[in-house]
Amino acid sequence: MAKLITKKYQNHNSKSPAFHKWYGRIVFTETMSFDEFINHICSHAAPYSRGTILGVMAAACDCLVELTMDSKKIWLGDLGIFYASAETEGESEKDKFTAENVKGIHLRFLPNKKHTYPLDSKSLRQKASLADLDRIAGIKDDSDDEG
Numbered sequence: 255m256a257k258l259i260t261k262k263y264q265n266h267n268s269k270s271p272a273f274h275k276w277y278g279r280i281v282f283t284e285t286m287s288f289d290e291f292i293n294h295i296c297s298h299a300a301p302y303s304r305g306t307i308l309g310v311m312a313a314a315c316d317c318l319v320e321l322t323m324d325s326k327k328i329w330l331g332d333l334g335i336f337y338a339s340a341e342t343e344g345e346s347e348k349d350k351f352t353a354e355n356v357k358g359i360h361l362r363f364l365p366n367k368k369h370t371y372p373l374d375s376k377s378l379r380q381k382a383s384l385a386d387l388d389r390i391a392g393i394k395d396d397s398d399d400e401g
Contacts, residue, residue, distance in 0.1 A: 257385040259283065281387050288312075322361060332371035335364045 259281040265272045286294070292308045300307060318336055321328055327337040341358035345351040365373030372378075 257383045259385050259387050259390065261387040319361075323359075332366050332368075332373075334366045334373055337362050337364070 260278040261281045262276055262278055264274060264276050267273060288311070289308075292304060292311060295307050295311075296304050302310075318328055322336055322338045325338070327335050329335045339360050339362050340356050341360060342351075343355045343357060345355060367374040367377075
């Protein structure tokens with residue numbers, strides 16, 4: 255069964271109310287290339303050729319950018335919604351705000367929250383199987399002692 259690997263880290267920002275508290279982060283084992291992702295899809299006995307899947311996925315990426323840059327939200331069914339957002343600097347008066355105040359454009363993703371294929375944080379947490387990196391690596395930590 256697949257597992258999300260987590261790593262403990264301590265907050266060292268003395269100005270933070272979370273100073274010296276311990277938290278967990280997801281550890282990524284690799285970043286799959288687009289080509290590797292296509293091959294993975296093909297490994298699930300997809301009835302389409304690798305070339306067909308590659309072509310459809312490449313066109314979907316192109317169209318996603320094109321349409322979001324045309325002020326459209328793209329709802330990809332059970333996956334969720336992609337949309338653009340603007341990072342702007344404020345002005346004291348409405349007439350002074352121009353396109354020059356837009357400092358960045360971000361592509362955002364809002365995961366599906368419906369019960370058919372829930373991708374919201376709570377649902378993913380319920381599905382997640384977690385493995386601590388220290389335990390996988392066999393690192394002994396005093397905080398791991400029970401009792």
